[in-house]
Amino acid sequence: xxxxxxxxxxxxxxxxxxxxxxxxxxxxxxxxxxxxxxxxxxxxxxxxxxxxxxxxxxxxxxxxxxxxxxxxxxxxxxxxxxxxxxxxxxxxxxxxxxxxxxxxxxxxxxxxxxxxxxxxxxxxxxxxxxxxxxxxxxxxxxxxxxxxxxxxxxxxxxxxxxxxxxxxxxxxxxxxxxx
Numbered sequence: 001x002x003x004x005x006x007x008x009x010x011x012x013x014x015x016x017x018x019x020x021x022x023x024x025x026x027x028x029x030x031x032x033x034x035x036x037x038x039x040x041x042x043x044x045x046x047x048x049x050x051x052x053x054x055x056x057x058x059x060x061x062x063x064x065x066x067x068x069x070x071x072x073x074x075x076x077x078x079x080x081x082x083x084x085x086x087x088x089x090x091x092x093x094x095x096x097x098x099x100x101x102x103x104x105x106x107x108x109x110x111x112x113x114x115x116x117x118x119x120x121x122x123x124x125x126x127x128x129x130x131x132x133x134x135x136x137x138x139x140x141x142x143x144x145x146x147x148x149x150x151x152x153x154x155x156x157x158x159x160x161x162x163x164x165x166x167x168x169x170x171x172x173x174x175x176x177x178x179x
Contacts (some may be wrong), residue, residue: 028161031128042146050177052110053160061164076118112175117141119168131168
C-alpha cells in the first residue's frame with residue numbers, strides 16, 4: 001500500500017508540477033520572508049522551511065483552485081477527492097479538524113500534525129501582502145503565526161507555504177522536517 005501511495009503522489013506531482021523539489025515561487029518566498037520578518041518584530045524566532053509542509057501547502061492550494069469544494073458547509077481547510085489523499089469537509093465547528101491535521105503524515109514522511117492557515121480571494125489573484133494582511137486582521141490566524149492564545153505553547157519547528165491564483169495557505173508543524 002505504501003508503494004502505491006508513493007506512486008500516486010509522484011504522479012500527482014508530475015501532473016501539477018514538481019513539488020518534490022520544493023521550489024518556492026517568487027510570491028511564496030516573499031510570503032515566507034514576510035512571515036519571518038513579522039515574527040522577528042514580535043521577538044519570535046524564524047521557522048525553518050519544510051519540504052514536506054511545503055509539498056502539502058502547494059498540493060492544497062492546487063486542490064482548492066481546481067476542486068470548487070469550498071461552499072457553505074466546507075471551508076478552505078477541506079480537501080477534495082481529486083488527489084492522492086483522503087477527502088474531508090472541514091466545517092466551522094472544527095468537528096473534523098483531525099482530517100486536516102493528519103495531511104502531512106498522509107502525503108509525506110513528516111511525522112507530526114500540521115496546522116494550516118488559509119486565505120482566499122474569490123475571483124482574484126492572491127499575493128503575499130494580501131494574504132499576510134488578511135491573517136494579521138484575523139485574530140485566530142494571527143495567533144497561529146505569532147504563537148498567541150491557544151497557540152502560545154506551540155513551538156513551531158517547520159513551515160510550508162503555497163500560493164496559487166486565488167488561494168494561499170501556510171502550514172505549521174512542531175516537529176523538524178527530516179527531508
